[in-house]
Amino acid sequence: MATRWGICSAGKISHDFVVALKTLSTEDHQVTAVAARELRQAQEFADKHGIPKVYGSYEELSIDPEIDVVYVGTIHPHHLRVGQLFMNAGKNVLIEKPLAMNAKEVKELVATAKKNKVFLMEALWTRFFPVSVEVRELLSHGDVGEFVLMVYRGERPESIQATGYKLDTGVDGHMVIVLKFSHNRMAVCTCSISMMLTNDAVIVGTKGMIKIPDHMWCPVTLEVNSKVIRHPLPEPCMPLNFTHSTGLRYEAADVRQCLLSGLKESSVMSLSESSLLAEIMDEARRQVGVTYSQDSNH
Known part of the structure; x- marks a missing residue:
């Protein structure tokens, strides 16, 4: 049975991710639905990619019973809120890099995944090439x-x-x-x-x-x-927004294998390594004096 993907956000990276999925077998991967903050944007995205279901809010996508995993392609200041929305609804999620704005937000996402017993992975695609x-x-x-x-x-x-x-x-x-x-x-x-x-x-x-x-x-x-x-990449079926984006196929294939095996995280990009990476980046920002508004929220 194919892994049924829901796409959260109809932006450039989501476009490339769906194009990458099309380089994989339709027996293994199918995009079932797309959601955007505006229904018009979601409909345009669905028309371009042949996606059957369209939602004008992330909340609607979160309660779709025919979704196995959600790809979150929003900008990263929204990753915590959106990721928690889907996981609290019982959805497995693949969240674009960086997983969150800082280490504390990453820990909140990990805690939410464990509480709901769902799969969570940071889409650090480089590791899967x-x-x-x-x-x-x-x-x-x-x-x-x-x-x-x-x-x-x-x-x-x-x-x-x-x-x-x-x-x-x-x-x-x-x-x-x-x-x-x-x-x-x-x-x-x-x-x-x-x-x-x-x-x-x-x-x-x-x-x-x-x-x-x-x-x-x-x-x-x-x-x-x-x-x-x-290791050449397969050719895309339509123009891409970013270099070598059909390589997003490799992280998607890993997600499918994890779900088939009943795993809640990937051994290639584990949740502990996502937490460590966020801590390293927090320290780097501290040393050069860069702060985010999300830092003060904690």
Whole structure:
């Protein structure tokens, strides 16, 4: 039986997610309904993608008995409220990254999932790409020796030690982050909205090197000790809003397998790791003096 998806929000990322689902077998995945804050937007989305049921509110979608899991594609300031709405209605949910605004909101979402005994996962799609799976296997098998250093230059930094630079507008322009691990291992992440960076990653081991070229957060190629390995994506059936978005198919496939196995979280992107990631980001923001209104709410 196919996994029946409900789509929450009719925005750009939801469009790409539905297009990605169409690269998978219809025997495994079907989009049953879409909801938006305005019925007109939901109807336009449904007409474009051939979705049978349309709702003008998230509350209506939450009580649809023919939905197995809801994909939440709203902007992240709404993830806590919307995620809790669906989980309190007994729905399994896949929530776009970041899971919430800060670590306390993530803990609230996790607590809601456990209380209602439903599945919850942060849609950190990078982890599910075949390239990412292969990198984890290479590191676990020691193909490049012991991990020493990772260098990332692109758009999504995660850190403990950080230095930032603000544009004249007050917006953080770039950021350099150093994450320190045991045994003198390190990761250096550089992010900028004002400079053109390479958007790649290099993983250095004691016996070799793994290179992941642009775009490393949705990778289709890797280089292991000068050997190039490719994992091409299926072609989309309609234009996409973001690079390599058919790669969203991999996280959707993992969700289906988890649900079939009766799991309440994914081993690839566990709830404990989502909590840890949020805590790291909270600390990075603290060090550079960035606060959200949601921080004071707690």
